[in-house]
Amino acid sequence: xxxxxxxxxxxAIESVxxxxxxxxxxAVRRGLTQAERVVVLADSAQWIKSLAQMHFPEAKLIVDxxxxxxxxxxxxxxxxxxxxxxxxxxxxxxxTDLDDGEVEKIIHQAQHHxxxxxxPRRKRK
Numbered sequence: 001x002x003x004x005x006x007x008x009x010x011x012a013i014e015s016v017x018x019x020x021x022x023x024x025x026x027a028v029r030r031g032l033t034q035a036e037r038v039v040v041l042a043d044s045a046q047w048i049k050s051l052a053q054m055h056f057p058e059a060k061l062i063v064d065x066x067x068x069x070x071x072x073x074x075x076x077x078x079x080x081x082x083x084x085x086x087x088x089x090x091x092x093x094x095x096t097d098l099d100d101g102e103v104e105k106i107i108h109q110a111q112h113h114x115x116x117x118x119x120p121r122r123k124r125k
Contacts, residue, residue, distance in 0.1 A: 024055040043067040
């Protein structure tokens with residue numbers, strides 16, 4: 001649940017580099033240097049990952065739910081190409097798993113649906 005008093009917004013029409021420094025400045029203003037834990041919540045765009053790694057190298061990167069659901073939808077389309085019913089069913093199951101924080105479960109189940117030639121090989125002991 002979002003605490004409106006703990007939220008701030010910044011923005012401008014500017015370069016990615018300038019935006020990175022803008023959000024870093026806001027984070028410092030909001031107590032970054034005293035934070036026990038730093039989280040960057042965003043979509044999974046590479047430019048955002050790069051900004052996070054540059055300005056917040058200790059941060060945990062989390063994909064927001066909206067974009068995570070988009071990725072799950074694309075995964076379902078890729079795994080169950082021509083079966084619209086299966087795509088819808090699996091998408092709803094995995095969206096529920098996302099809501100429950102069960103990302104590893106989704107990954108494990110998705111691996112079982114990969115074509116045999118694409119499945120990761122198990123390490124030999």
